[in-house]
Amino acid sequence: MVNLIQMIVSGIAVGSAYALMGLGMVLIYKASEVPNFVQGEMALAPVFISYLLMNSYGAPVWVAFAGALVFAMVLGCILEFAVLRRAKDPNVLGLIIITIGLEMILLGLVSWKFGADQRSLPFPISSYDSVVIGNIFISTLDLLTLVVALVIMTILFLFFRFSKLGVAMKATQQNEIAARLMGIRTNRIKMVTWGISAMVGSVAGLLAAPVIMEPFMMWDPMLKGFAGAVVGGMTSLPGAVVGSYLVGVIEHLFGGYVSIEFKSVVAFVVIVIVLCVRPSGLLAKHYIKKV
Amino acid sequence: MKRFAAIMIISAALALCFGTAGMCEVGVTDTEIHIGQWGPQTGPAAPWGAVARGTDAYFKMINAEGGIHGRKLVHHYFDDAYNPAKTVAGVKQLQEQEGMFAWVSGVGTATGLAVKDYLMENKIPWIGPSAGSRHWVEPPQKYLFNVYPFYMGDAQLLCQYAVETLGKKKIAIAFQNDDYGKQGVEGAEYQLKKAGMELAVKVPVNVADTDMIPHVMELKKAEADAVLLFVTPGHVARIIGTGKAMQFEPTWMSSSTCGDFPLMMAITKGLSQGMITASFGLAEPTGHVGEVQLLDNPVQKMVAKYKTDAFDKFAAQDERYGYTFLAGIGFAEPLVEAIRRCGKDLTREKLVKELENMQNFKGVLGRINYKPFDPKDPTCRLGQGEVFLQECTENGGSKILTDWVKTVYLPSKAE
Numbered sequence: 039m040v041n042l043i044q045m046i047v048s049g050i051a052v053g054s055a056y057a058l059m060g061l062g063m064v065l066i067y068k069a070s071e072v073p074n075f076v077q078g079e080m081a082l083a084p085v086f087i088s089y090l091l092m093n094s095y096g097a098p099v100w101v102a103f104a105g106a107l108v109f110a111m112v113l114g115c116i117l118e119f120a121v122l123r124r125a126k127d128p129n130v131l132g133l134i135i136i137t138i139g140l141e142m143i144l145l146g147l148v149s150w151k152f153g154a155d156q157r158s159l160p161f162p163i164s165s166y167d168s169v170v171i172g173n174i175f176i177s178t179l180d181l182l183t184l185v186v187a188l189v190i191m192t193i194l195f196l197f198f199r200f201s202k203l204g205v206a207m208k209a210t211q212q213n214e215i216a217a218r219l220m221g222i223r224t225n226r227i228k229m230v231t232w233g234i235s236a237m238v239g240s241v242a243g244l245l246a247a248p249v250i251m252e253p254f255m256m257w258d259p260m261l262k263g264f265a266g267a268v269v270g271g272m273t274s275l276p277g278a279v280v281g282s283y284l285v286g287v288i289e290h291l292f293g294g295y296v297s298i299e300f301k302s303v304v305a306f307v308v309i310v311i312v313l314c315v316r317p318s319g320l321l322a323k324h325y326i327k328k329v
Numbered sequence: 330m331k332r333f334a335a336i337m338i339i340s341a342a343l344a345l346c347f348g349t350a351g352m353c354e355v356g357v358t359d360t361e362i363h364i365g366q367w368g369p370q371t372g373p374a375a376p377w378g379a380v381a382r383g384t385d386a387y388f389k390m391i392n393a394e395g396g397i398h399g400r401k402l403v404h405h406y407f408d409d410a411y412n413p414a415k416t417v418a419g420v421k422q423l424q425e426q427e428g429m430f431a432w433v434s435g436v437g438t439a440t441g442l443a444v445k446d447y448l449m450e451n452k453i454p455w456i457g458p459s460a461g462s463r464h465w466v467e468p469p470q471k472y473l474f475n476v477y478p479f480y481m482g483d484a485q486l487l488c489q490y491a492v493e494t495l496g497k498k499k500i501a502i503a504f505q506n507d508d509y510g511k512q513g514v515e516g517a518e519y520q521l522k523k524a525g526m527e528l529a530v531k532v533p534v535n536v537a538d539t540d541m542i543p544h545v546m547e548l549k550k551a552e553a554d555a556v557l558l559f560v561t562p563g564h565v566a567r568i569i570g571t572g573k574a575m576q577f578e579p580t581w582m583s584s585s586t587c588g589d590f591p592l593m594m595a596i597t598k599g600l601s602q603g604m605i606t607a608s609f610g611l612a613e614p615t616g617h618v619g620e621v622q623l624l625d626n627p628v629q630k631m632v633a634k635y636k637t638d639a640f641d642k643f644a645a646q647d648e649r650y651g652y653t654f655l656a657g658i659g660f661a662e663p664l665v666e667a668i669r670r671c672g673k674d675l676t677r678e679k680l681v682k683e684l685e686n687m688q689n690f691k692g693v694l695g696r697i698n699y700k701p702f703d704p705k706d707p708t709c710r711l712g713q714g715e716v717f718l719q720e721c722t723e724n725g726g727s728k729i730l731t732d733w734v735k736t737v738y739l740p741s742k743a744e
Contacts, residue, residue, distance in 0.1 A: 041546070048542040149371045155649060156376065156563050156596045166600065168574040177574035246539075250566045250596055253375065258539040293543030299506060299533045301543060 040173045045290040051180035053286025054187040058242035059263025060278035062235040067272045068211040069231040072133040078260030079144035081239030084110040085247045086152050089159055099162055103244055107237050114236030115229045149253040161248035183245040190238060191279055207231060265305040269312045271319025280321060354676045356430025365405045365429040367419055368436050372410035377436045380459050381406040383657025384434055390639040398673045413443035420444045434660040438462040438508055454680055457660035462508050463741050466707035474684050476660050476697060476712040480509055482736030483584040483607035483716055484516025484557060490718055491555045492524045499529040501553035503544055503568060505560045506533045513559030515739055529553045534560050541567040549577040558583040566596045573600055585609045589652035591725040602723050607716045610694035611655050614717040614729045621726045631693050655693060662692030695733055708738055
């Protein structure tokens with residue numbers, strides 16, 4: 039029984055990172071209508087920038103993190119502005135390939151500039167401390183990630199509900215032409231969406247970096263976040279979150295009770311099942327055909 | 330008429346090509362010897378890119394000292410990003426366009442396997458693959474000389490030490506789900522069987538996995554007091570870290586791939602202190618058991634020489650001086666020595682002969698032995714069959730735990 043609870047707790051802990059990546063992907067999907075495969079690397083580059091700030095410039099942790107977030111915002115905006123928008127009359131497949139290409143470029147740049155040796159980010163909270171309740175443990179860092187993820191989700195919710203920019207973003211996502219007619223600068227909105235998505239993703243990266251940092255570190259969370267977003271519905275923000283936590287928990291339960299070897303595969307099996315049963319995802323509105 | 334002329338021209342061209350090729354060994358001129366290497370300069374295995382750069386600095390050092398019998402070593406190394414498809418493309422291109430005399434090192438089992446048949450069919454010598462896979466010697470190939478001591482040997486010595494010296498009762502293993510990890514399992518099971526024991530639990534780890542909580546839970550459930558970690562350094566860091574958070578702290582042990590203690594201390598933030606790994610060299614155990622040695626230890630004169638003559642002079646500005654870089658030198662030493670022994674008249678057949686006669690050659694790794702080719706005996710191309718154990722100290726130094734120990738070669742079980 040203890041093991042079961044522990045597995046669920048660990049699954050939730052791990053799901054937070056997936057949830058942040060999933061959120062980022064859904065944000066972009068709703069705005070630019072493309073599954074964004076450069077999500078992982080948009081999160082990766084700011085992490086290395088913060089490492090650079092801390093190591094070469096001796097900046098304190100909070101300054102480095104703030105710098106990383108600013109860099110993420112700028113990076114997201116630049117990617118949308120300079121690359122995606124320039125695609126001439128693209129279809130979805132073309133856009134996906136563009137994002138994959140960007141992913142390879144960013145990954146290569148980070149590997150080349152920083153070298154591929156593993157490192158770890160200095161962080162005030164040790165990644166090896168844990169909070170133990172009874173027999174259940176959760177590492178302090180995982181707990182922090184969970185709290186931060188929930189805070190970010192709340193902020194995003196309030197932002198979309200109550201702020202002018204947030205409402206404008208929702209309008210752009212729902213009906214771009216109508217939004218334009220209402221005077222919303224949709225191009226700028228899309229740019230900002232990418233920036234916000236990169237920032238959300240980089241938070242996940244920054245909280246994973248204290249354990250270990252290497253150019254390939256965001257690959258796994260991105261895929262699982264994508265899986266979570268598909269499960270929850272690519273057009274639903276709460277769906278991405280719920281889906282990602284679900285993926286995390288199912289993964290851990292599967293690993294504990296069935297087979298550790300195929301633990302990672304289970305996330306993708308879940309995608310297939312959900313797509314067969316409820317193609318739009320668990321929490322999204324079911325569209326028969328988008329007119 | 331036109332077609333006839335075309336055929337004549339092509340035949341003449343071919344005749345010229347083959348005619349001139351017969352004059353000198355491929356890849357060897359009066360002033361140069363061309364050696365090729367592949368390596369992951371980018372991609373998931375990029376930390377091991379330092380191996381090829383180490384070989385490069387080593388060759389430059391030799392050239393600066395005058396080369397070998399008046400010939401300079403020209404090192405052609407390319408980035409295959411740990412992707413076998415790229416390895417094949419690169420090897421074929423270099424071999425067919427430039428013509429390599431031989432190939433040295435080369436990181437990766439999958440990458441090496443992709444080009445092994447091509448190299449062997451064309452009778453091109455390949456020395457010192459940078460991976461401890463049994464495929465290099467099963468079946469043994471005339472032109473393929475292994476150097477890297479096999480991982481199963483690491484597991485044997487680690488288990489022997491754990492049981493006999495440390496008195497451990499429950500030994501478990503977390504292993505990468507490929508030949509590297511499985512060799513660890515086989516070596517451990519072989520050694521433990523001799524002591525009448527079994528592995529407490531075997532936990533497979535996929536390379537792409539970043540979350541080690543389920544794995545550590547399994548290890549903790551089995552109440553292991555010593556855990557063998559046959560995974561990458563990144564995974565070792567995650568497992569040890571997760572273990573500490575879960576208040577599970579057995580004796581951690583690993584293979585030679587995680588023997589780079591300065592790196593391990595950096596990425597585990599000091600948790601790897603006390604970890605015991607096997608080592609294939611870069612320290613001198615004989616007569617120094619119980620001592621703590623760092624890379625710049627005074628016992629290892631050759632390592633010191635490489636630091637000043639190869640690394641300081643020829644390595645890139647931000648290159649890290651460490652295990653991986655030196656391994657690139659260690660894997661190339663047998664080839665260089667064999668080329669020296671061939672003398673001025675250098676051919677591939679002579680190279681093979683000189684290598685086969687190599688007995689107890691000692692560079693910065695352990696003793697390297699080969700035997701005349703016998704298709705039924707894998708040990709004729711084994712290279713180094715000994716390892717020793719080291720323990721990580723608080724400043725990333727190596728405390729020597731054992732002397733060199735010869736380990737047993739275990740052939741793969743028939744699937």
